Amino acid sequence: MDSTLMLTSAIRELLAEALQVPIETVPPDIGFGDLPQWDSMGHMEVMLLLEQRYGVEINAETIAALTSIPVICTYLTENGHA
Amino acid sequence: MPETLEITPALPIPEHLCGEVQSKLAYVDESILTARVAPGGERITLQLSQPADGDVRARLEEKVQRVVTTMVKGAIRPKVQVLEDHLERPVPYHKDPNDELFACRELSQEATGIFTLGPLLTRLVAFFEDRFLELADSFQAEPYRFPILIPARYLERVNYFRAFPHSLSFVTHLREDLDAIDHFAAHAACDQHGALNMPLDAFSKIETLLSPAVCYHLYFALADRPLPGGQVTATAVGSCFRYEAINLTSLERLWNFTMREVIFVGAKDFVLEKREVARQRMQSVFEQIGLAYRVESANDPFFIGEFRKQVAFQSAFQLKFEIRARLPFKESTLAVGSYNYHQDFFGRHLNITLPDGAPAHTGCVAFGLERIAYAFLCQYGLEPANWPAAVRQGFSYE
Numbered sequence: 131m132d133s134t135l136m137l138t139s140a141i142r143e144l145l146a147e148a149l150q151v152p153i154e155t156v157p158p159d160i161g162f163g164d165l166p167q168w169d170s171m172g173h174m175e176v177m178l179l180l181e182q183r184y185g186v187e188i189n190a191e192t193i194a195a196l197t198s199i200p201v202i203c204t205y206l207t208e209n210g211h212a
Numbered sequence: 213m214p215e216t217l218e219i220t221p222a223l224p225i226p227e228h229l230c231g232e233v234q235s236k237l238a239y240v241d242e243s244i245l246t247a248r249v250a251p252g253g254e255r256i257t258l259q260l261s262q263p264a265d266g267d268v269r270a271r272l273e274e275k276v277q278r279v280v281t282t283m284v285k286g287a288i289r290p291k292v293q294v295l296e297d298h299l300e301r302p303v304p305y306h307k308d309p310n311d312e313l314f315a316c317r318e319l320s321q322e323a324t325g326i327f328t329l330g331p332l333l334t335r336l337v338a339f340f341e342d343r344f345l346e347l348a349d350s351f352q353a354e355p356y357r358f359p360i361l362i363p364a365r366y367l368e369r370v371n372y373f374r375a376f377p378h379s380l381s382f383v384t385h386l387r388e389d390l391d392a393i394d395h396f397a398a399h400a401a402c403d404q405h406g407a408l409n410m411p412l413d414a415f416s417k418i419e420t421l422l423s424p425a426v427c428y429h430l431y432f433a434l435a436d437r438p439l440p441g442g443q444v445t446a447t448a449v450g451s452c453f454r455y456e457a458i459n460l461t462s463l464e465r466l467w468n469f470t471m472r473e474v475i476f477v478g479a480k481d482f483v484l485e486k487r488e489v490a491r492q493r494m495q496s497v498f499e500q501i502g503l504a505y506r507v508e509s510a511n512d513p514f515f516i517g518e519f520r521k522q523v524a525f526q527s528a529f530q531l532k533f534e535i536r537a538r539l540p541f542k543e544s545t546l547a548v549g550s551y552n553y554h555q556d557f558f559g560r561h562l563n564i565t566l567p568d569g570a571p572a573h574t575g576c577v578a579f580g581l582e583r584i585a586y587a588f589l590c591q592y593g594l595e596p597a598n599w600p601a602a603v604r605q606g607f608s609y610e
Contacts (some may be wrong), residue, residue, distance in 0.1 A: 163555075170526075173525060174525055175521075178521075189289075190528040193528030194528040
């Protein structure tokens, strides 16, 4: 498995954990609002877990930007987390 | 005999959170008369209604530290965005109008946070209400009338209990029980604090509350079906109830206040565009009125458990902007209205759908009628001759 696929898989697992949903309900292209659980509070749970696992700084810019798995993966890759 | 308790916060309170923490300390304990966070956030001073022994002080300090830790630990500094700044608009009055309002019986206090307004204030409220109705008309908003009661199950459905438990106002009535009603009729009386002397089991279970907001009623009315025509613009005025304990002071912060709202439901672009157009239209209205104010990003007063995450989210997505009017006598500002966007929160939680099946987005512009009248008097005084011409002419005094 290449690093992009591995990262996508890891972020799917992270989302499933943060949103407390089965991983089968988290497709690789999912975005904010696509699941009822990924609402404002769910999004902040995702951000907190990204902070814990990857050291992502939670600020207004990252909260507003990191709203889908592809964007999260791109952000992590560009910031040396892949 | 009041007693003072000084507490050093477990974590230094950043300046941008001092006011927020201070307002939440009101809910820590019934014995607290005043709570103050020093400007540097390094000390908290509580004034208590009675002397406190070691155990009581320890229990109070533990609760205070819980508030501080929950709100401060990991707090994210909000992104402050100022959309308009007219705070330096010259205004002629710099005194505290409260003494004069009470002296001339324009203001009478019935109980904490409950005030009666006299003729001048009432006419001033009507003047501002007319301006907001003109705004609503400019959007051809459909008029609605909403109840002041709201079912508990409605508020539960939009997570209100988790977000704002501290400010809820509950409604009950005597149980349908002849013995209980007869007993109440024969024995009900108030103690020296104004509290009824009846046991709680005389009252029904709580299924209803006093409504904390106006726009919620529209969203509930639209729930569980497709949005008619794909978009709705509505307006309503209503009484709102938010209990704020020792923070309930003068017309600045009422338990029972009145809001006029213009509400938008539809697609994201529709809601955001209307919110922005409303702000621009109100900018010229406030200029005519001569109001000194600023429009800046803000957050709702979430309780401590939800505070950090919800505030960070609101700030990141710029969901709320407040109209903050200047109070010259205390060199501070007071929120007199707000421009709000809720994304698709209500659409998803209440199953309000657009023609394509997606959840509807919602937003509202809301004006606190008592507050804007009060802020205006703080800037221009009680003598109509000193008011801007646009207010004098639109005021039913002339």
